[in-house]
Every structure is written in C-alpha cells, then in structure tokens.
Amino acid sequence: MKDLTQTDADALIATLGKAARDATLVLAEASAERKHAALIGAADAIIASETAILDANSEDMGFAAAKGLAPSMMDRLRLDGPRIRAMAEGLRAVAAQPDPVGRVLAEWDRPNGLHIQRVATPLGVIGVIYESRPNVTADAAALALKSGNAVILRGGSESLNSSAAIHAALATGLRQAGLPDAAIQLVPTRDREAVAAMLRAQGLIDVIIPRGGKGLVGLVQKEARVPVFAHLEGICHVYADGDADVEKARRVVLNAKTRRTGICGAAECLLIDRAFYARHGAVLVQDLLDAGVEVRAEGELAQVAGTIPAQPSDFGQEFLDKIIAVKLVDGVDEAISHIRRFGSGHTESILTQNDATAGRFFSGLDSAILMRNASTQFADGGEFGMGAEIGIATGKMHARGPVGAEQLTSFKYLVTGDGTIRP
Amino acid sequence: MKDLTQTDADALIATLGKAARDATLVLAEASAERKHAALIGAADAIIASETAILDANSEDMGFAAAKGLAPSMMDRLRLDGPRIRAMAEGLRAVAAQPDPVGRVLAEWDRPNGLHIQRVATPLGVIGVIYESRPNVTADAAALALKSGNAVILRGGSESLNSSAAIHAALATGLRQAGLPDAAIQLVPTRDREAVAAMLRAQGLIDVIIPRGGKGLVGLVQKEARVPVFAHLEGICHVYADGDADVEKARRVVLNAKTRRTGICGAAECLLIDRAFYARHGAVLVQDLLDAGVEVRAEGELAQVAGTIPAQPSDFGQEFLDKIIAVKLVDGVDEAISHIRRFGSGHTESILTQNDATAGRFFSGLDSAILMRNASTQFADGGEFGMGAEIGIATGKMHARGPVGAEQLTSFKYLVTGDGTIRP
Structure with missing residues (x-):
C-alpha cells in the first residue's frame, strides 16, 4: 500500500492541515452550545446511518478476511448494532461533559491594578493515528471537537470504508450545527506514506496521538517531529x-x-x-x-x-x-x-x-x-470521570495520564488595566 | 571554538544528563524548606564571592574585548557590585515564592469511592541555552531548583568564567542544604558542539529553554529534538x-x-x-x-x-x-x-x-x-507576579506566556481506594 511519493503525501497532509488550521479559527470561538449540538447531531446521524455503516463495515471485513487478518483484529474491526449504538452513546457522553474551553484556570490582581486571568483555549490541530478500530473515529473526533480542536484522523487501512461511513455521520452533525467540515477530516488514502507525512507535519499538526499497540506507538514516537501524547507500554x-x-x-x-x-x-x-x-x-x-x-x-x-x-x-x-x-x-x-x-x-x-x-x-x-x-x-x-479518553500519556509534557478533552487544551492570558503603564 | 567531535559532545552531555537524572530523584522529594535554604544559601554565597565573581568577569571582559564583541554585548556581559547584588536579590525573590511542587491542582471523588488528586511534580531535567549574560546563570538555576528540576546551563562562550564563578556560589547553596551538586550543572566547555548535543539529548533533557536573540532561538527551534519553550519574536x-x-x-x-x-x-x-x-x-x-x-x-x-x-x-x-x-x-x-x-x-x-x-x-x-x-x-x-521568569513562550504545548517556576512542573495522579476493584 505505498504508491504516494513523499512529495504527494506531504502535499495531501498540507491540504488537510491548512483546512484544519482555518477551521480552528471558527472552532476556537464556537460556543459550548454549538459544539454540543454538533456532537448530538453526530450521534443521531450515526444511529440513522446504521445500515450504511454496516454495509461499509462488511466491505472492510471482506477485504480484511481476504488479507488474512488475525481473528482478534477482525473482532476489533467488526461493527454491529450494539457497537454502533455504543459509539453514539460515546458521542452523547462527551457532549454531556462541561466545555473545557474558556474556563478561567487562575486569576489574580496585581498591586498596580492589573487583573490577570489564565483562560483555557484549544490546542489547535490534533492528528490521531490508530489501528483498524472504527469506533476510534467517533471517540477521537468527539474529544477533539469538544475541546475546540480540529482533528485529522488516520485509521488502520482495513477500516477505511467503515471510518468513512462514520465520518460522514460526524460531518452531518457539524453541518447541522453550522461548524466547518474541516473540523473533522479523515485521511482519504490507505497509503502509509500519509502517516509519515503526518509525523513530519510541523506547523500543520500541533500534536499527534497514536492509539494502538507497541509497534504503532513506537514508530510514532521514533519518527514524529510533532509532539506526541502516548504511552508505549503499560507495565x-x-x-x-x-x-x-x-x-x-x-x-x-x-x-x-x-x-x-x-x-x-x-x-x-x-x-x-x-x-x-x-x-x-x-x-x-x-x-x-x-x-x-x-x-x-x-x-x-x-x-x-x-x-x-x-x-x-x-x-x-x-x-x-x-x-x-x-x-x-x-x-x-x-x-x-x-x-x-x-x-x-x-x-x-x-x-x-x-x-x-x-x-x-x-x-x-x-x-x-x-x-x-x-x-x-x-x-x-472514563473511570476517572473524564467522560472519555483519547489515550493515556506517560510523557511529562502537557498531558499526562488519561487524556480527555481538558488535556487537549492550552491557555492564554487576559490582562485588564485602566490605562496602566509600566514604570 | 569547535574541537569536540560529535561523539565527544554526546558523551559529555550524556554524563551531565545522567548525573542530572539521578539528581531529579532527590529533588523531586526535596522539601520546600530545603530548596528554600539552598536558594538563600546561594544568594549569600554570591554576595560572599563578589571578588571572585568580579575577577572572573574581568577575565571574560578582556577575552571579549580582544574578540571585538559589540558594545551592547559587552554591557550585558559586564558585572559590577550592584549587578551582583541584584542577582542575589533575584535568588531571594524566587526563594520567597510559594513552592510549586506538590500543589493539589485538582481533586474529586468518584461514585465508587475512589478519591483522585492531580498533584504537581517537577518536569525533570531542563536545559538552558543562553547568550553571554552571566546573570541568567543564577536566574535560570533558581527557577529550575524552585520547581524541583535539575538544570544543565550552557551560557555564551564569552561568559564562561563569570558563569563558573556564579555556579560555584550556587553549588555552595546546594551543598549547605544537603542537595546534590548535579542539581545545577554548567557545561564546562566553550565548544559549540555541546549545544548541538544538548539539542539532540532526547531522554536526557526533558525541555530546552533558549534565552537570547532570534538567531539563537531560531537555531534551537530548528535543530532541537527535545521540546522547547521559547518565543522567536515579539511582534x-x-x-x-x-x-x-x-x-x-x-x-x-x-x-x-x-x-x-x-x-x-x-x-x-x-x-x-x-x-x-x-x-x-x-x-x-x-x-x-x-x-x-x-x-x-x-x-x-x-x-x-x-x-x-x-x-x-x-x-x-x-x-x-x-x-x-x-x-x-x-x-x-x-x-x-x-x-x-x-x-x-x-x-x-x-x-x-x-x-x-x-x-x-x-x-x-x-x-x-x-x-x-x-x-x-x-x-x-515578574510583572505577572511570578517572582521571576526563565523566558516567554509562544508555543501552545505545556507552558505559554511568561515561564515561571509553576510552568516548569508536570503532574501525576494519586488515586485512593479501599480495596476498590473495577467491575
């Protein structure tokens, strides 16, 4: 599955990355209500698209079986009614969480009268690289959207049809809420060169989150020029x-x-x-x-x-x-x-x-x-009460432990004076 | 000033890095009182070493003048009584700040009885790369120590003697408080290959903070394989x-x-x-x-x-x-x-x-x-009330805005149950 040249792959990721960056301008200012509406709309659309998602999944399962995928992997790839409903429930659970953006993380006054607030903001553009587990498409997108980030999703190649069908439902939710399509994008190719391009997409992708086994995470940690939230092993x-x-x-x-x-x-x-x-x-x-x-x-x-x-x-x-x-x-x-x-x-x-x-x-x-x-x-x-997680990080920079919507935020300082000047 | 081979430089930084990593085990558990005592001891030692520091600085000034350093750079390199006293005051100001380690950043209970705390911890090993401004040696070391981090300092080559004299005073403070020397280390060479080795020291240095002009910061941001807290320009x-x-x-x-x-x-x-x-x-x-x-x-x-x-x-x-x-x-x-x-x-x-x-x-x-x-x-x-800053960051990962001691911490989760198991 390598046909894209490095240059082609970089161009593809640059296109997705620029669209994602533009979307961040809208997302950063999107109200909690609008993001909530998009998540609920997406959950409804997933339920409404059950047949289309199952059809896409059968196609993937056929492809994977022909390829000789291991039974445990086949199980992770497989969708059915309950699993589709669980995905929709996951979207609703994230929607129900408090909005992490705009929270006042700290505030204080200075003797000169300045009032300083530290306020949570989205991180920007998140890249998620995962194996052939179609439900991650919905989970990761939900947490990214909740925290006001744009997301570029790259699932395992065997799950591309399933992920595309789920992505279509997510896009319905975005559109109904008046949010840009580019808030949630799926890398539209099975070519592995696209993963390599994501890992070197400094300036386009702010953080990469790999979800999967040691092979995947190790590769991402080794190759990424972009910050990574991950754990290699849980010993x-x-x-x-x-x-x-x-x-x-x-x-x-x-x-x-x-x-x-x-x-x-x-x-x-x-x-x-x-x-x-x-x-x-x-x-x-x-x-x-x-x-x-x-x-x-x-x-x-x-x-x-x-x-x-x-x-x-x-x-x-x-x-x-x-x-x-x-x-x-x-x-x-x-x-x-x-x-x-x-x-x-x-x-x-x-x-x-x-x-x-x-x-x-x-x-x-x-x-x-x-x-x-x-x-x-x-x-x-989930057990920590974060509603959901996009993974667990063992690094010490920025996020650590279960990575929920709150950990996908940064902050800015808002300083208010009254014509205040520095002596 | 390039004599070290890449291998030599990597070996030098590995030695410093391993000693720093060992020191972090002690620093992470050092009480607020002990760190406070080390900072006050260092301030006293700086005042007591005024003559030695001024002598070392004269040597640097002679070297820099012979090299034809620009007058503005000469001014930044120059130390005198008031500047030495200001350094000591800076150490005391950082000592007087609240200890950022061990703060409970958040805590909550779960319906199953688990009590969860998010508690601030040191980041680990901080590398500081700066120009020939000897006072940064004291400022950066103070903030790193306050936040329980080990620090590896690499100042401009013209300031090596001044920095070494200041470093000796800082070491006195550490020793008096019973903290390891390796908590604050100075790269003992003018060779620029050592900077390159710091920038690629993944696993040894957790974050690099460059302090200086656009040339220095741009180089660090471009070459570093380690996370960087910095701003390239203030437009x-x-x-x-x-x-x-x-x-x-x-x-x-x-x-x-x-x-x-x-x-x-x-x-x-x-x-x-x-x-x-x-x-x-x-x-x-x-x-x-x-x-x-x-x-x-x-x-x-x-x-x-x-x-x-x-x-x-x-x-x-x-x-x-x-x-x-x-x-x-x-x-x-x-x-x-x-x-x-x-x-x-x-x-x-x-x-x-x-x-x-x-x-x-x-x-x-x-x-x-x-x-x-x-x-x-x-x-x-300082104007934000952080006591001091090691720089200002414009990135969105981990630290942002003025980087004080609090921004040099990470966190861990402490979870307490009562024989609690997951269903």
Whole structure:
C-alpha cells in the first residue's frame, strides 16, 4: 500500500492541515452550545446511518478476511448494532461533559491594578493515528471537537470504508450545527506514506496521538517531529505491603491482573513485601493460580506449587495476557527501586493500611498514575470521570495520564488595566 | 571554538544528563524548606564571592574585548557590585515564592469511592541555552531548583568564567542544604558542539529553554529534538479602538513603544481605528514623533508631518528599536485580521472602553498574552507576579506566556481506594 511519493503525501497532509488550521479559527470561538449540538447531531446521524455503516463495515471485513487478518483484529474491526449504538452513546457522553474551553484556570490582581486571568483555549490541530478500530473515529473526533480542536484522523487501512461511513455521520452533525467540515477530516488514502507525512507535519499538526499497540506507538514516537501524547507500554505493578489488609489485597490483585488482561492498565508484576508473606503466606499467588493465571515466580515464591520460575526478562515485561511476574521485596523502598527500574511510568498500586508507607510510595515514584488500595484497571479516562479518553500519556509534557478533552487544551492570558503603564 | 567531535559532545552531555537524572530523584522529594535554604544559601554565597565573581568577569571582559564583541554585548556581559547584588536579590525573590511542587491542582471523588488528586511534580531535567549574560546563570538555576528540576546551563562562550564563578556560589547553596551538586550543572566547555548535543539529548533533557536573540532561538527551534519553550519574536501590536479613552490611549501607546525598545514586549505596530482617528486625529502618532520615535505610516497617516511612508515589510517586523509601524483599520475585526496575519503570538493590547469590543479582541486572537488598556511592556513574569521568569513562550504545548517556576512542573495522579476493584 505505498504508491504516494513523499512529495504527494506531504502535499495531501498540507491540504488537510491548512483546512484544519482555518477551521480552528471558527472552532476556537464556537460556543459550548454549538459544539454540543454538533456532537448530538453526530450521534443521531450515526444511529440513522446504521445500515450504511454496516454495509461499509462488511466491505472492510471482506477485504480484511481476504488479507488474512488475525481473528482478534477482525473482532476489533467488526461493527454491529450494539457497537454502533455504543459509539453514539460515546458521542452523547462527551457532549454531556462541561466545555473545557474558556474556563478561567487562575486569576489574580496585581498591586498596580492589573487583573490577570489564565483562560483555557484549544490546542489547535490534533492528528490521531490508530489501528483498524472504527469506533476510534467517533471517540477521537468527539474529544477533539469538544475541546475546540480540529482533528485529522488516520485509521488502520482495513477500516477505511467503515471510518468513512462514520465520518460522514460526524460531518452531518457539524453541518447541522453550522461548524466547518474541516473540523473533522479523515485521511482519504490507505497509503502509509500519509502517516509519515503526518509525523513530519510541523506547523500543520500541533500534536499527534497514536492509539494502538507497541509497534504503532513506537514508530510514532521514533519518527514524529510533532509532539506526541502516548504511552508505549503499560507495565503496571502492584505492591502488597506488610501492612496491607489481606482481604482488600486479594480482591485488588485478582482484579488488577484478571479483569481484562489485554488492556494497558492490567497488572504485569506483583511485588510482595516479605512482612506480608511472613504473615499471610502465598495467598495472593494461590489466588492467581486458582484463577488460571500463569505465575512466573522469583526466589522463594517459585516453591509454591503451580508456579514456574521467573526469568530475568519477565520483569519489565508487558504480557497483556494471563501471565504475571511475582517477587518478594524488603519493604516499600525496595518496591520503589524495582518499579523505577522496570516500570514504564504508567500505573502502580500499593496495598497498605499504613498512611506513611502509602505516602512514601506516592512521593518516591513518578508514574502518571499512583494508586492505593485500588485496582490498576481503573487507569482509564472514563473511570476517572473524564467522560472519555483519547489515550493515556506517560510523557511529562502537557498531558499526562488519561487524556480527555481538558488535556487537549492550552491557555492564554487576559490582562485588564485602566490605562496602566509600566514604570 | 569547535574541537569536540560529535561523539565527544554526546558523551559529555550524556554524563551531565545522567548525573542530572539521578539528581531529579532527590529533588523531586526535596522539601520546600530545603530548596528554600539552598536558594538563600546561594544568594549569600554570591554576595560572599563578589571578588571572585568580579575577577572572573574581568577575565571574560578582556577575552571579549580582544574578540571585538559589540558594545551592547559587552554591557550585558559586564558585572559590577550592584549587578551582583541584584542577582542575589533575584535568588531571594524566587526563594520567597510559594513552592510549586506538590500543589493539589485538582481533586474529586468518584461514585465508587475512589478519591483522585492531580498533584504537581517537577518536569525533570531542563536545559538552558543562553547568550553571554552571566546573570541568567543564577536566574535560570533558581527557577529550575524552585520547581524541583535539575538544570544543565550552557551560557555564551564569552561568559564562561563569570558563569563558573556564579555556579560555584550556587553549588555552595546546594551543598549547605544537603542537595546534590548535579542539581545545577554548567557545561564546562566553550565548544559549540555541546549545544548541538544538548539539542539532540532526547531522554536526557526533558525541555530546552533558549534565552537570547532570534538567531539563537531560531537555531534551537530548528535543530532541537527535545521540546522547547521559547518565543522567536515579539511582534507586539497595540490597537486603539474608536471607543478608547484618549488619555489612557496616549499613555499606553507611548509606554508600550518607548519605555524600553529592546525587549520582546515592546510594541512594534500601532493600529488605529478610523473612528478613533476621526474623533481624535493623529494624536497618538504625534506623541510618538514628539518622543523621537521613527513612525513608519501607511496610507492617510503618512500625511502626518514627520512620519515616513511604511513599506509592506514594516508590518510583521520586530524593530527592537525606536521605530514603529502604524496603520488605520476599520474596527476591531480588521485589527484582529491584521494581527493574525502579522503577529508572532506574543502580546497584543486593545485600548477601548467598550466591553463588547474588548471581548471580541480577547476571543478573536490567540496570542499568549492579550491586554486591555495596559502596556505590552507588562509581558514579563515578574510583572505577572511570578517572582521571576526563565523566558516567554509562544508555543501552545505545556507552558505559554511568561515561564515561571509553576510552568516548569508536570503532574501525576494519586488515586485512593479501599480495596476498590473495577467491575
């Protein structure tokens, strides 16, 4: 799927980028009501276009099957009535959130009478690069629009027809609300050179958000000349402290590993304090084994029947499967050292009833999300109350953790005087 | 001054970068009191080292004179008693600011009982690249330390001895407070290859802040593979609306242009509403002429005696001198269009008594700083009440406007449950 030359691809992205930039002038001033109306209109249009979307999706599924796409990928590509209704619901949920633009983030007065406000503004143009999951077309567009940004969407090549059908519904919503079509644009080609062109589109695209597996995100992080909000891996740790409540610990460990194993917030490593082990034995390991998890255990823990000995490479590994690495540590400081060394800065949870130990964990680590007595599976914008998320970022610039509409804004200063001059 | 190979320079920056990264682990957990003590200790050490700093500065001045440095650059390089005391005062002023790390930026509860906090954290390692102004060594280090960041300083080659003497005083403050030396490091070479190595130090340096003229900033923005907080130009506009109070307008225009002409917040273009001109004539232009400003006037305004006709290139030009471009416009919308086209996104001011018109100006423009009835010369971190600034950013990612200690922070989420699991 490479026919476009680099020059052609750059020209294509420049055309989309310029239209998007023009749209930002309208979007930045669009009222909350107008954006809300566009999202509700888009949700209605998605429901009304169910047949067209399903037809487009069948075409994509046929193409993907012929291409021999893996069953898990086929499942992500597939749309049906409930999935289409879920997309519409997602649009409505984002519409229902408070408008993040124009919020007064801070304000203060100066002794000379100047009044200063810091006010939220849209970021500008957002590029979203994702795999063949058509629902991301609606989710990403909704968050971008809510935050007053123009968006350029580039989904996986197998989902182009589905995405185009969804995009048509989104465009209906925009048009009904009197917002420009270029607020939400879909890259109209399967050619991969278009992705490369997006990654080098400095000045046209303000930030790129990749959504997908490590292969996609790694490529984007490596090649992008534009800022990127992303996480490469979610190597989440759970640490069971000596002062943990054993029943809470059992509940959280099991949920953190097994609720869903393929998401970035799934626990990949369990660290058990020797004090916990002395008090409660291998109960956490046994629970995991009983739940059918493959437990790769280090040292003493490998003596628990049913475990298999851990290899060094099992620590710092994102299994995304029913597998976990477990290890005994001497207290919270060794847990912190281990996580600093092997973690990916995504999400870690401590299980303890001891406030001081929890405080130590919270201050000694710098992952995007730190939890106490809660499952790492809560690492999600919806669970944080953001309505939806466009992804989770582990970088420290601008956005961090779940990226919702609020994180897609910048700010400007508004300064009011009364003929005030600087001495 | 190029002797280092690219490999040598990369190795040097890697050594500094790794030491800085190690220091961040200590800095991130350093108490507000400890950082305060280090800043006060550094201020005292600067006063105590006056002789050593002046000696080092004489050496630099001799070197620079031999090299034939321009008089304005010589003046920026030169230190004396008052300037050394001002540096110490700057350190004390930053020390007196509230500590930006650990602030709870937001917190909320979820229906499932989770309590979520967003808490400010340091960014990490900051690289500062500046010209031969030794005081920046102290200013930049103070803001970085206040915000819990490690900093790598690379000043102009003519100021290396002065910067090293100042750096020694800063190190005394760190040591007295029990903070690691590597919290504040100076690149120990004049070789320019070290700058190039900083710009490509992804993973070692989290953000680069260039302080200096357009040449330096342009180079950094073009070459950096690391995020940059900067502004390339300050092409600031003042718009005198038909509903302006004429006396306030006269005061602000004169101050915005003439208080200091060489700073980025100086006005470079005056837009006069035809309604203002019909009512008050060329009073603003006359004031500027009377103050000895060269007025480059477009259209009708060029008939005012003493003005010279503007060339098209005078609009969108950063004069940094006693020169201004002036032009008549038809109301706020034409002013907005002009500024969108010719501005640099730094600072613009509207002079009006009309709230609706001011609101239109504030919402229709997206410069980092928008003002009403106030001089653009207030575009400054100190004037904003930030204690000090490390620069002014016109980008929209992370920091924008005056960059003080608060803008040098990121955040993390702290989530507390009670054995809470996700259904």
